Each structure stands twice: as structure tokens, then as C-alpha cells.
Amino acid sequence: MKTVFFVEDDESLQDIALLVFREPEFAVNIFSSAEELLDERTYPHVYVLDKRLPGIDGLELCRILKSDPQTRPIPIIMVSADPDIKALAASAGAEAVLEKPFSIHVLMKAVMNVSTQIS
């Protein structure tokens, strides 16, 4: 079972994450902000971060996670509506990028791919 930490302030997308990442393959924790996640003391198999977040934004969160030896190995998927997200996410250290709107199959495939690569 892959644990996914999903950081997204949009409630409907939170809702969808709960519907998509279901047992037995997945377990999902939802966070509404970067600050909430940074308070968390456990670690997932994969982070899915929205770029636009209240307070610390997704790219900054990505950099923080990649600079922490504890979280650095954990793959990060960055999602955004910004068409330039590819280059931005790569520079922040994210392993994969999804531009909104994406299909749930693409999201699930991306989670499987990155978590498999790491493991």
C-alpha cells in the first residue's frame, strides 16, 4: 500500500483524492496548506503538492522538503494550472509534474511510477 500526502487547498480536489487513493492500493492524508504538512511528523511514499497554496506555496514547500534529509528521498509530484510548471517544478526538485486539468488515471499512474522508481 502506498501512502500519499496530498497538499491541496481546493476542497473538491481533496474530495477527489479521497475517492481515488483508496485501499487496498493507497492510503491518503489530506493537508490544506504547506504549514499543516510541515507540522506532520510521519512520512508518505509520495507527496502530491499543488503549486498555489495559501501561505508557503507549493514550489517553496517542494524546496523545503528536498532540503530536509528526512524527506529528500520521497518523490514529489507537483500539480498546477500554470503552463510553465514543468520548468519551475524541475528547478525546485520535483520528480514529476501534472498540469491541470489532468485525468485521474494520469494522476494514479504518476503516483505509481514515482513510488515504484524510488522503491
Next chain:
Amino acid sequence: MEKKILANEDIQGGDSGGLLVDRGFGSSDLHRAEETIRHQQQQLYRLEAQYNELFNSLDEGFCIVEVLFDRHNDPIDYRFLKVNSVFEAQTGIENPLGRTMREIAPEHEQHWFDTYGRIALTGEPERFEHRAEALGRFYDVYAFRIGNPGDGRVAILFKDIAERKRREELQAYLLQLSDALRPLSDPIQIQEAVTRLAMSRLGADRCFYCEIEAGSAIIRRDAFREGLPSVANVYPLTHFPMLTAVMNAGRPFAVYDAHTAEILDEGLRQLCIQSQVISFVGIPVMKDGNPCGMLCVACCEPRKWKAEEIERVQETAERTWIAVEQAKAAEALRESEENYRAIVNQSIAGILKVDLQGTIIFTNDQFCRMLDYDCPELLTQRVNDIIFTEDRERNATAFQELVSEGKAYEIEKRLVRKDGAVIWVNNHVSPILNKKGEVEAAAIVSIDITPQKELERQKDEFIGIASHELKTPITSIKAYGQILAGVMGQSVPPTIVQLVTKMNTQINRLIKLIYSLLDTSRIAGDQLTLQLEPVGLNALLEEHVHQGQLTTSRHRITFIGQELPPVMADVERLGQVMDNLISNAIKYAPKGGDVIVRAESRGDWVRVGVQDFGVGIPREEQEKIFDRFYRIKDTSTGIVSGIGLGLYICREIIGKHHGRMAVESIPDEGSTFYFELPVCTARQ
């Protein structure tokens, strides 16, 4: 008798003559004396013959007169004692010898008698010029006394200078006319000045200039003696056929008495009599063989017009016509110039003229206002100096084409105001050709489009933000749709399954639309960036042909292509172009049929075309379909489909690849959209 007079006088005035006879010498002496006398007489005869020859060879008139005085010693007449051979020609007087001037011409002016009387009395010679009205001549005269003071004899040397005087007077008159006309620029003022001057100099009662226009004689202004009525009016010439015929002949004509003149139509005669135009001279002025005006000088009494007077009226008429025509032309030019100036300066567009070096040689007020310069400041500048640096090269290229090929162009560019602020303008630039058809300068109409540009920017920004904001909710909707489709099992009725499928199709359509709007916004903001890499086109084209075929069962999409050299391209963007062209081909060939994707290598370029055999595009719309938001109307259904962004985005993407895109189409036969891309060079 002539000889006797001269002989007597000369003998009496001699030194010897009577003295020799009175002394009473002897016969031999007498003989000698006779000899001497004979000799002297012969000398005298010779002398007389010489004088006669001399007088008669003069081309000036000569005469000797005896001035006759009354008892108060006032001169009253003179008698001709001798005249030379040209006398008659110079005076018109026949057989004058022995006759007096009063007998010949009783009206001869008194001053002639006074002058000769004075010379006879004083012996002081006089030279003078005088008119002799009775003889109709003008004389230059030198007169001196001859013989004894009491004889009253005066020799007169004279020359008829009437012709010279006439010319001098005409010249003086014309000079006066020129002086009067010089300061005038209004045609009516000119007519007024001319008629007034002609009337006074010719001693007439009325003078007017009429213009012949559209079959009427129009008298705008006339000069006339006090107490007379004005004749200014419009007179239809159809009422006066005889006058019209005379004018058409183009020759001057004179009427001695309107009551009897044969050349007057009855209506005109009555009109003349009513207006007290009894005698007159009319001078038609001709233009291209037709009368265009007539100067008329008139009197209230019958008058015999002299040739010189008619000549003077004729000269006046010609000069009047020239002055009036010049004034009219100048006035028309001034009016036209004023109109143009008003239009140019009232225009909301900046208007300027530049020479081939790009120096501003004319600008209207609006262009100065647009740039906040004073007009003289701009006239010293080159256009290039006021163009925003980044736009200079683009502008120079277009201007160069105008100079070399005379090609007009339209350009949007930025200009820098005097205060450094930047404005956007839309310029229409046209060549100004010289008489040989060479480009001499350029005319520019410049419209300030800064406010529109700002609105456009705001609109593009809004489209960008709105589309961006739509992406998150649409991601959720798409996900819900997919989840719904995923969880539906066998128990769900087929209609529900169909509805969910349709919903998901529409969600995908919505997503495409959002992408198009975003692309448009990025193109407008010059933010469309490409990830360029060497791309083999064959595989890419085949893949998109295959994907296109999956969307239709009614069309057969075929790829025909040779192996193409690689091009530098953004795979995703080029794929977007191909998808768009193939989906358009399918859409606009609704009955199905072939769609051919053809690729070929053409030197340094590769060319890819997508051909359909559908409805085609009318010629007038073929270039417009690449415009942003331009939508083509289906003439058969009246339906306008799409939002008019697909082809616009395609052309922009191809443009970003340094390529070009166009269409060839025949209505009802189909269209071929094609693009060309430069082949990847070794350096790239």
C-alpha cells in the same frame, strides 16, 4: 509765285543788288554789273533749287506762314506761303498755298494761332507738342521766325506723331490698369476696378464685364455715371441670337446708335434703350474658340468709336480676362488648400510626409499633439528617432520595401513621446510618386491606438486569469466524471451510461477551449515559448494521422510523404497544429471522404499540407480565417461554429517556428491548409 516770294526776299536781304544800279556807272560798267547780276541770279536760282530740294527731301512737314493779326495785334489766323512735298501727307490739307488756316479748319484750336503769333512778334523759336483735333492729329512742332520782324512770317517744321502718341497713351493706360489690378485678388473687385478705370479713361458713361457661363451672360459688377441704373444681372443668351452670333465670331463690335443698329436683337435694343446704353463697344473674350466673357464700354448718346478707342477696350478686355481667370484660379487653389489644411489639421489621425531618408518634411497638428512636440521640433527629426528602439528594425524593413518597390503598408508600432512615454500607433504608409512614377516620399496616416492596446492587454490578461482559474474546477469535474464512469456497473441503465459518456466528451471540449483561450492570451502577451529540438516529422505526422482517423469513421485519412529532413520544432505545439488541421478537415467535409496529409521536402524547407474535399472557403475569407476570433459562417446552414481561435493559434505557432502557413481553397471543392518549416541546419 513761290519762286518770286523767295527771290524777292533774298534779293532784298542781299549786300549788292540795288546799290550797283543807283550809282549810275558807264556802259562797260553796266555790262559788268549785268554780268554780276546774272551771275548772282544764277547763284540765287541754284540756292533756291537747293533749298527746295532740301525742304522736299525732308520727311517732316515744313511750311512758311504769315501770321495775321487784328488791330489789337492779336493773332487771328495765318496764311500758308510755302509748303514742302510731305505737307499734305502730314496734315491732310490739300492745296494750302495762299489759304488761311481758319478757311481750312475753322475749329482749329486758338492756341496754335497764339503760339505762332508770339513767335512772329518775339522772334523766340518754340518747340512743342499739341493735338490738332480738327485734323485728327498730334504734332511735334518746331517753329521760328524768318524774314523781318514786321513780316509776321514763321517757318514751321512739324511731324505727325499721332501714332506714337497713341502708343504712348495706350502704354500709359495699360500701366495704370496693371497698377490698379496688381493689389486685387478677388475677381469681382478686379471687374469693378477695370470697368471704373476704362469708363473714366474712355470718357464713357458705363462699363461692365460680363462672364458667359452655361448659356447666360452674367454681369456681376458694373461701373456707371451717377444717375444711371445698374445693369448687373443674369441675361440668358437664347433671348439674343444675333448678339450671340456676333460674340461667337470673337471680333470686337461697335454700336453707334442702339436705336438703329442692325446687329441688335429687338429685345436687346429695348433693353439698351431702357438702360440708356445707346452706343457701345463690345469685346468678346474667347477661350478655346468660344466666348467666355465680354467687356462693354457704353455711352448714353450716339458715339463714333475711334479705332484707338476700340483698341484700348480690346486690350482692357484681354487683361481683364487674364486677371479674372488668374484670380479665380488663385481663389480656387486657396480654397482647395484651405479645405485640405482644415481636413488635415482637424483630423484625429496624425498625418505626415517623410522623404526617402525618413526625415519628416510635413506634419499636422494632431501628430505633434500625439507626441507632445512643437511642429518645428518634429520637422528636424527623422522618423527613426521617435520610434521605440525594439520596433525600429521591423519598421525599417517595411519602409525599405516602400522605397524600392513602391509598396504601401500598414504597421503597428510604438513611438516615444517627448516626455519619454511610449504610445502605440497604427500607421498606414503610402508612397508619393513623382511625375515619372518614381517614389519620391511617403505619406503616413498615424492613429494613436494606445487606449485600444491597453484594453487589449487587459482583455488578454483577463482571459489568461479566467482560463487559469477555470482549470482547477474543471480538473475536479473531469475527475468526478471519470470516477462516475468507473463505478458504473452492469445494473446501471444504458441511458445513464450514455449521458455520463456525453458529459465527459463535453468536459474534454471545455478543456480544449480553455487551452485555446490560454494560448491566445499567451500569444498576445508574447509569452508563447517553444521547447525546440530536432524533430523527424514523418513519425509525428503518421501518429497524428492515426489519432485523427480514430475520431472519424466517415473519412479516410491518408499520409503521403517522402522521408523528410529533421526540423527544429516543439513536438507538442506542432502536434497541436496537426490535430487542429486534421479536425478542421474532418469538420468541413461533413459528408466524409478523403483527407490527405502530404509532406514534401522543398530545398531548405519542408512543406506539410492537409487537404480535404469539403465545402471550401470563399476567396475573400481565405486570409481572414487566420485572424483572431474570426469565424466562418456556413452559408448553407447559417451556423457560425467555433470561437475563431484554432487557425490563429496554428499560424502563430508556425510563425514562432520561423515558418509560414497559408490556405488554398475553392468553394465546394475543398481546401488545402499547409505550413512550411525551415530545415534544421548544421549550426542548430
